[in-house]
Amino acid sequence: MSHTFDEISQQLKRRHRKSARLKWISMGSLGLAGLFLILFFADMLSKGLPAFQQAYIQTEISYTEEAESDGRQAFDQELLPLISRTVVRVIPMELRNNPEMIGTSEAQWVLANSEVDQYLKGHRHRLSEEEQAALDERVEAGQVDLRFNSTFFGSGDSKIAENAGILSAVVGTVMTMIVTLLISFPIGVMTAVYLEEFAPDNRITQAIEININNLAAIPSILFGLLGLAIFINFFGVPRSSPLAGGMTLALMTLPVIIISTRTALRSVPDSIRHAAFGVGCSNWQVVRDHVLPLAMPGIMTGSIIGLAQAMGETAPLIIVGMVAFIPDVGASFTNAATVMPAQIFTWSGEPEQAFVEKTAGGILVLLTILISLNAFAVVLRKKFERRW
Amino acid sequence: MNSQAPVVNDQHEPAVGQPYTRNDQACHDLSIRVRDLNLWYGKNQALNDLNIDLFQKNVTALIGPSGCGKSTFLRCLNRMNDLIPSVRTEGLVEMDGRDVNAPKMDEVALRRRVGMVFQKPNPFPKSIYENVAYAPRMHDLVSRKAEQDELVEKALRSAGLWNEVKDKLQEPGTSLSGGQQQRLCIARAIAVQPDVILMDEPTSALDPISTATIEDLMDKLKEEFTIITVTHNMQQAARVADYTAFFHLGEIIEYNDTKVMFSTPAKKKTEDYISGRYG
Numbered sequence: 001m002s003h004t005f006d007e008i009s010q011q012l013k014r015r016h017r018k019s020a021r022l023k024w025i026s027m028g029s030l031g032l033a034g035l036f037l038i039l040f041f042a043d044m045l046s047k048g049l050p051a052f053q054q055a056y057i058q059t060e061i062s063y064t065e066e067a068e069s070d071g072r073q074a075f076d077q078e079l080l081p082l083i084s085r086t087v088v089r090v091i092p093m094e095l096r097n098n099p100e101m102i103g104t105s106e107a108q109w110v111l112a113n114s115e116v117d118q119y120l121k122g123h124r125h126r127l128s129e130e131e132q133a134a135l136d137e138r139v140e141a142g143q144v145d146l147r148f149n150s151t152f153f154g155s156g157d158s159k160i161a162e163n164a165g166i167l168s169a170v171v172g173t174v175m176t177m178i179v180t181l182l183i184s185f186p187i188g189v190m191t192a193v194y195l196e197e198f199a200p201d202n203r204i205t206q207a208i209e210i211n212i213n214n215l216a217a218i219p220s221i222l223f224g225l226l227g228l229a230i231f232i233n234f235f236g237v238p239r240s241s242p243l244a245g246g247m248t249l250a251l252m253t254l255p256v257i258i259i260s261t262r263t264a265l266r267s268v269p270d271s272i273r274h275a276a277f278g279v280g281c282s283n284w285q286v287v288r289d290h291v292l293p294l295a296m297p298g299i300m301t302g303s304i305i306g307l308a309q310a311m312g313e314t315a316p317l318i319i320v321g322m323v324a325f326i327p328d329v330g331a332s333f334t335n336a337a338t339v340m341p342a343q344i345f346t347w348s349g350e351p352e353q354a355f356v357e358k359t360a361g362g363i364l365v366l367l368t369i370l371i372s373l374n375a376f377a378v379v380l381r382k383k384f385e386r387r388w
Numbered sequence: 389m390n391s392q393a394p395v396v397n398d399q400h401e402p403a404v405g406q407p408y409t410r411n412d413q414a415c416h417d418l419s420i421r422v423r424d425l426n427l428w429y430g431k432n433q434a435l436n437d438l439n440i441d442l443f444q445k446n447v448t449a450l451i452g453p454s455g456c457g458k459s460t461f462l463r464c465l466n467r468m469n470d471l472i473p474s475v476r477t478e479g480l481v482e483m484d485g486r487d488v489n490a491p492k493m494d495e496v497a498l499r500r501r502v503g504m505v506f507q508k509p510n511p512f513p514k515s516i517y518e519n520v521a522y523a524p525r526m527h528d529l530v531s532r533k534a535e536q537d538e539l540v541e542k543a544l545r546s547a548g549l550w551n552e553v554k555d556k557l558q559e560p561g562t563s564l565s566g567g568q569q570q571r572l573c574i575a576r577a578i579a580v581q582p583d584v585i586l587m588d589e590p591t592s593a594l595d596p597i598s599t600a601t602i603e604d605l606m607d608k609l610k611e612e613f614t615i616i617t618v619t620h621n622m623q624q625a626a627r628v629a630d631y632t633a634f635f636h637l638g639e640i641i642e643y644n645d646t647k648v649m650f651s652t653p654a655k656k657k658t659e660d661y662i663s664g665r666y667g
Binding site for chain 2: 200201269271272273274275276277278279280281282285289290294
């Protein structure tokens, strides 16, 4: 029995409606996800961008004899509550080091108090009526200004909000990542090469494979406990150090690197291996001269993504003590240090209003680095993409 | 060509080192001697008591229907089957008086003397020059750059590719056409100066014109090398091969001078296959 076109299209209408509905639902969910992303970024940008500017006040500093013992004496008493404590407390030391300055005075732009900063930015603040009046006067006279916040990018953490910066955390992150990379990349790649190119396919290697895959799914805080128990307590690696943190994160990154390397090795076609064996390459020469170079873009991409993941990790580092108050930029791999996510975590717990924008600013810096790393990985993959 | 045919499954085993012929007389010098070769993939026996003598500076074609074991047999000759974990071989494959399957035999040394060209052209994703120069350099056949250049040119000339690529040696080997890529693979194989070149259906991925070029090339190369080729194409076997072996279900049914085999096959199965009744 045959059907006319009209009969068939009658039936088809329902099917077409169904597929159209499904298409709208999936597009809707994508749109929702995109909306959340936009909201998140808008919120972070609106909160974090002000952190990149900081209030400065122009004032007369008079280096009197009294100022050598009490820095407060160098400033206009009306302005003193508006000026950052960090500016005031360095004056005596400065004078002790340069006695010839005593008796002179000079006009300078100095760092303002975080309350002034918040007031100027229109946020919640704790300035009294008189202080506000004095400040408004200076603003009109052009003696108060918002400038680029070099402190935020140029110094370490501080309990004084206007003096807190992210540099020590950035340096700590870089040093931790160097340790992580140096440990996990060679071990991970060689493990994958052995499993993929040399190991016989038997129960033992299958068991190892399953365990590596499971390792990738272990909650990261457990790696922190492992790092604490083995690296710090057993091997005596200094606590809070980039060495301890890097080794712990290396454990976490290893399965990611192993799995992505194996995938990259597997994507090298066997015809290349046969060609190499055919001209008399030894097993190692096949891997070194032919398979590894072809798999390298994939290996690099996987490793960068693994590193980026480790860079955003906080939980295991809390356990090995990297959530610490670190005002100084790290000097060595065994000194106490902190990392960006840990710094953000610390700032988010500070009660002062000024730390809200520091937290958001820190998140922006971290996100910028992570997004650039991932973009680099994508570019790498696109650039070396090969077809056989 | 001497029409005295080499024969398989001869009841009288000749002395070691003697060619395996009915008349105890060499048609040509012996290259590879195979005796009682069995091979299993896991529990499946793929090759069954093979006996064959392969002669130097000749083209020997292995023909037969799909799955008859001709490619598997070819890979026994340079131990490429070692790469497949489930494979087990028994029996003698003798080259130059040495058992190639002996534990002492280094498969790298063997593959240096027995080169291979594969079904699908598989140049390294490197430059044309590097494709040819890589293996000789690895085997320390060349020490100076000039020597290497010379060897690359010689190999490319022998493979009939020099005139087409001499101006673009630094371009990737994969940028060539299929037929050119296959000749590049041949150049790569002959650059290490092997004795034997195994070809596993070298023209099955190529167009008729490229196929004809490769066939002409095989004819020239046999002056210098022993060529053993697997082919699905009986006309090709008839055109290029001096000797032909017919495989069926893991056994060698007939092995003879190509002209004799195609004009007066000794076995019914061979005749059926050659006349296109199956396969």
